[in-house]
Amino acid sequence: MGDAHVTGGRSLKSKLRRAERMEQVKAYLLILPLFAFLLICFLLPIGALLVKGFTDPTLSDELPRAAAMLREWEPAGGEVPDEEIFATFAKDLAASRPTDGASRVAKRLNIDQPGMRTLILKTANKLDTVEGATWRDKLVSIDSRWGAVATWSTLKYAASPWTLGYYIKALDFTRDERGEIVQQPEGQRLYRDVFVRTAVVSLSVSVICLLLGYPVAYFLAALPARYSNLFMIMVLLPFWTSILVRTTAWVVALQSNGVINALLIRLGVTEDGFALIYNRFGVLVAMTHILLPYAILSLYSVMKGVPVIYVKAARSLGAGPIRAFFQAYFPQTLPGVAAAGMLTFILAVGYYITPAIVGGPSDQLASYYIANHVNTTLNWGLASALASMLLVGVLLLYAVFVRLTGGRGAKLG
Template sequence: MMTVTSEHPAWPAISAGQKQEFRRDVRRKRLVSHLLVLPLLLFIALLFIGPILVMLSRSVENPELRAGLPTLAHNLSDWSGEGLPNPKIYQALAMDLVNPDLRSERAAAARRLNYEVPGYRTLVIGTARKIGQVQDEIIADPKAALIALDPRWGEMPYWHALRRAVSPTTSYYLLAALDLKVDDSGSVVRVEPEQRIFVDILMRSLWVSVVVTAVCLLVAFPVANYIVVAGPRMRALVLLSILLPFWTSLLVRTSAWIVVLQREGLVNDVLTGLSLVDDPLELIFNRFGVYVAMIHILLPFMVLPLYSVMQGIPSSYMRAAASLGARPLQAFWRVYLPMTLPGIGAGCLLTFILAVGYYITPALVGGAQDQMIGYFIAFFTNTRLNWGMASALSFILLSCILVLYVGLGRYVGIGRLVGIDK
């Protein structure tokens, strides 16, 4: 009977020093590999992740009141929120309103308070303009003097708004992006019906993106399959026609659809010339125009991932399925389609993410009821200079995309769709 030893007789013994040297060599190589990718990680952190985090932090920052009304902000913490504040707080408010060095910061604070209560900006600016005329009354009785200047300083909603806005962080923007607000009692409630717009805008953006992604998939799948089976010349011609739009700016491509789809455009001229319609159709500045333009622009982002996967599928698989008795549709459904799932997953994710944040195309070819969330992010950034609201809408949009991504990964298997898992 053979005896199995723990050590092979031909293997030389390894000393403790050699083991330590081996470990040091492994650590050295690992450190070198980490240092090689460090510039890339720093580039991503500084130019991609960092700006996104800074932008998202704007959705909870609330510095305006502490900068524009600093004395009031310091003293307002002593107020419980029940009944009107004491004269000391009114005196602090008067000191900030009369201070000429705080003029620009006070205007920003007034604009921030106007988000809480419409008309607050005129209240702050108007009181600051007139308060110099009643300085003696302010010294004697600041509470009565301010209420005499404007009775709104004696109303609780305005002071509750001040108390909510004095915190260095706020949930106002994030709640407003969901059509919610904090009332005077501190409860989260829905805003008034005429102000509930952002949830509808978000749902509209998601729905338009889903429709565009689905149509792009239906159109791109046969196109990508044709490119694979076509001859070299035809393959090069079709790929060139798909890549050609990338040589033209997005603005030019979108504007071209306005020319083509307008009432006097090419499509309506053909339809009326063939007597298919009596009057020109409304094909632009509505949802139809948004769909057509976005599908045309985003179609290459669906075709290229599908083509890259399809060209790697051997044609012998379909012939083998046919030789085993499978009908063409059955072979396609059970053999070919599952193997294209990585391309379908990559194309759909790429197309959907690009579509949901689109701004220029819906703004140019869509109507007032067809604008997507990207339009309002740009509006609050460029027109209203409301970085907090723009950041909150961006945060909500990013959260929705992450939720959809995680949902696909949990219930569908995103790794299998994008080709990570076998």
């Protein structure tokens, strides 16, 4: 009897598993199209771009033997490389000319050291005609810079297919001629300011969104459903127009002879109008306007779940209306405040088009520089490094946020 029961149990379990396997397969099949889409159109390109931040294949592809030898060479000694390296470099450079490799090398090196482009192209052109006993003499006679250690160390640090160079640059560091990582000179530092500016603008925008959005969300949550639905549509109305249109509308409103300045001049508040646009003020106004609905929605969804009865209870216990609000109601909406703040901050960190349109040169955020390196300078490695740092920064902030709210807070979305 006992054995029969056990075998019966086993077959029952395997039956159950078989039945469930069908369900699991069905579930996987349902998410498969989206998963494939995400993998091909999102995860793979992003992964490839992240890898780009660490790869630097130009020299090792175009000048393979010279690159391998240069990797061994130490610039710390203060000596230029030996004749063998000069010779190999010259042969590799000559060999790369038919496939236009020399110009790729020239472009790549110019990023690290302005002037390298002309040096490489000039050298490649004169290789066949130059006179000299050794390759070292020949190259130096083409251009005296070949006699400087700095030129060769620029080559050395571009020689490896793997590099930290983009990150070094994205953090405003550089390599000196001995190969040591040092701070950029004062006037050439850029990205640290950009990241600080991105954080400051995003933080300001999310704080303004919270200050403006909280009362509205409170008002909406307190209204009976038939009115709150109407107001909710008004909150969502901006989503029906594109960000570009809304931002451009701010240009119309804020420009020096725009709607607002015209009104202020007519009222006699100012004689020749305020500078409301192409500065930090314009960026904050336009970004707040675009992100405010997100803040209101996340606040509203939490407030809807906090009954007003708590305020009544606090008042029946002797607290005045203001105290009742801040001690009984407000603390319960903190998860919403955290979610709204986090959401607007993360969205603001990635903003590109709005600051580009209504901001001045010193109001551009990190995304502007990323786009610039992707589209204009074609330095995808640096773009990838900047984007990765932005991503890591946001992830770190999110981790801190989850830790602080004890995981109770908002799951975003």
